[in-house]
Amino acid sequence: MTGYNEKNNCLYVENISLEQIAKEVGTPTYVYSTENIRNQYEKLQNTMRNVLPADHQPMLCYACKANSNIAILSYLHSLGSNLEIVSKGELHRGLKAGFDPSKIVSTGVGKQKDEITELLNAGIHQFNIESLPELEQIQKVANEIDKFANVVFRLNPDISGGGHNKISTGRKCDKFGLSRNAVFKAFAMAKNMSNINATGLSIHIGSQIFEVETFKTAFKKLPALVSDLRNEGHTIECLDIGGGFPIVYDNEQLLDLKAYAQWVNDIIVPLDTKIIMEPGRYLVGNAGVLLSKVLYVKETEEKNFLVLDAAMNDLIRPTLYDAYHEIEAVQNRNASSKTYDVVGPVCETGDTFAINRDISEMSAGDLAVIKSAGAYGFCMASNYNTRPLPAEIMVNGSNYEVIRKRQTIEEILNMDIIPEWINS
Ligand code: LLP
Numbered sequence: 001m002t003g004y005n006e007k008n009n010c011l012y013v014e015n016i017s018l019e020q021i022a023k024e025v026g027t028p029t030y031v032y033s034t035e036n037i038r039n040q041y042e043k044l045q046n047t048m049r050n051v052l053p054a055d056h057q058p059m060l061c062y063a064c065k066a067n068s069n070i071a072i073l074s075y076l077h078s079l080g081s082n083l084e085i086v087s088k089g090e091l092h093r094g095l096k097a098g099f100d101p102s103k104i105v106s107t108g109v110g111k112q113k114d115e116i117t118e119l120l121n122a123g124i125h126q127f128n129i130e131s132l133p134e135l136e137q138i139q140k141v142a143n144e145i146d147k148f149a150n151v152v153f154r155l156n157p158d159i160s161g162g163g164h165n166k167i168s169t170g171r172k173c174d175k176f177g178l179s180r181n182a183v184f185k186a187f188a189m190a191k192n193m194s195n196i197n198a199t200g201l202s203i204h205i206g207s208q209i210f211e212v213e214t215f216k217t218a219f220k221k222l223p224a225l226v227s228d229l230r231n232e233g234h235t236i237e238c239l240d241i242g243g244g245f246p247i248v249y250d251n252e253q254l255l256d257l258k259a260y261a262q263w264v265n266d267i268i269v270p271l272d273t274k275i276i277m278e279p280g281r282y283l284v285g286n287a288g289v290l291l292s293k294v295l296y297v298k299e300t301e302e303k304n305f306l307v308l309d310a311a312m313n314d315l316i317r318p319t320l321y322d323a324y325h326e327i328e329a330v331q332n333r334n335a336s337s338k339t340y341d342v343v344g345p346v347c348e349t350g351d352t353f354a355i356n357r358d359i360s361e362m363s364a365g366d367l368a369v370i371k372s373a374g375a376y377g378f379c380m381a382s383n384y385n386t387r388p389l390p391a392e393i394m395v396n397g398s399n400y401e402v403i404r405k406r407q408t409i410e411e412i413l414n415m416d417i418i419p420e421w422i423n424s
Pocket of ligand 1: 063065243375
């Protein structure tokens with residue numbers, strides 16, 4: 001994996017050993033490779049450059065829900081990325097990272113009034129609208145503060161796509177997007193709204209999608225729809241084709257990015273619109289690992305348990321989606337392997353990172369990494385069991401920086417308030 005290598009029987013991120021990071025920063029800690037992020041960004045951009053014509057290059061909007069650390073955002077901004085956000089909090093992160101608001105796209109089914117106000121005041125590029133009441137709300141708020149909103153309508157194409165039921169978003173039964181009929185209704189409504197400029201459509205069918213055919217099937221819903229909307233006099237000058245590009249967690253066959261780009265070229269480019277893409281996981285997923293220490297090796301009649309100091313509150317993907325993450329020893333990497341259940345300290349059986357996994361034999365105090373944890377890792381972490389949020393580290397060649405301090409227990413406790421009447 002780009003950015004990860006082995007030296008002296010020890011795992012390194014670029015030129016820094018994970019042993020050194022554990023010693024200096026402690027565990028559990030998320031560690032990210034800058035080189036891996038850059039590599040992924042350039043791979044995506046270059047594939048598009050090679051396949052799509054120069055005048056139809058996509059506006060790449062990093063879906064920062066995948067990893068919203070402001071250092072990561074700043075780095076992607078420095079590479080030329082734009083931004084997709086889903087909340088006011090992400091807007092604030094994006095602005096702090098230096099993104100130009102006019103390059104920010106706002107998505108999500110539950111945009112709140114105060115969020116809409118901030119997004120309008122900031123002057124974002126567009127709102128991707130998911131329902132008719134949302135359209136009415138944006139018109140109302142924009143009118144009140146005398147602003148103008150560019151909007152696109154998210155089509156629900158009724159297609160199943162994505163690595164897990166919980167992250168498939170394009171089926172009729174999902175909460176996302178508008179049916180074909182509702183899209184027509186939305187455009188007609190928008191025409192009579194004083195503060196709305198409807199510019200196009202968006203589509204996002206799910207995450208971790210491996211089959212290029214799934215994207216193709218979704219894209220194929222667009223030409224007839226665009227043509228019918230144009231025939232009704234609507235302007236379609238922007239198509240946001242979403243994210244969903246997969247990464248390797250295990251030994252999956254990766255989506256052929258070139259084939260994907262070819263379908264964009266064949267189906268979307270002829271519609272002659274601006275094209276937006278919203279990659280999240282693809283840009284950061286394989287860049288990160290969760291570095292952890294073995295607390296105990298518990299051997300029972302049934303199993304060998306590796307009890308780590310990381311838990312489901314730090315990385316919830318295995319618990320929530322039964323997601324596979326590779327787990328490796330950081331030191332003594334050529335020790336003979338042993339079969340383990342890898343678990344955390346949280347009081348739930350679901351706090352399990354792997355079952356019956358062959359890993360180099362480990363002892364208490366050894367270090368392990370849970371790999372491919374750069375996307376939907378830290379950003380989904382919680383304080384369950386009053387466990388402080390882990391630190392985050394960014395490695396760049398022979399340097400590393402703490403890009404988020406480890407939370408302290410005091411910081412967690414300070415959020416709670418005891419009402420006076422309880423002790424009076
Ligand atoms: N655009 C929209 C509108 C989205 O909802 C998402 C992800 C993306 C773009 C980026 O998708 P990506 O390129 O990262 O697949 N927590 C889950 C994934 C949830 C994805 C939510 N939406 C996981 O850990 O697998």
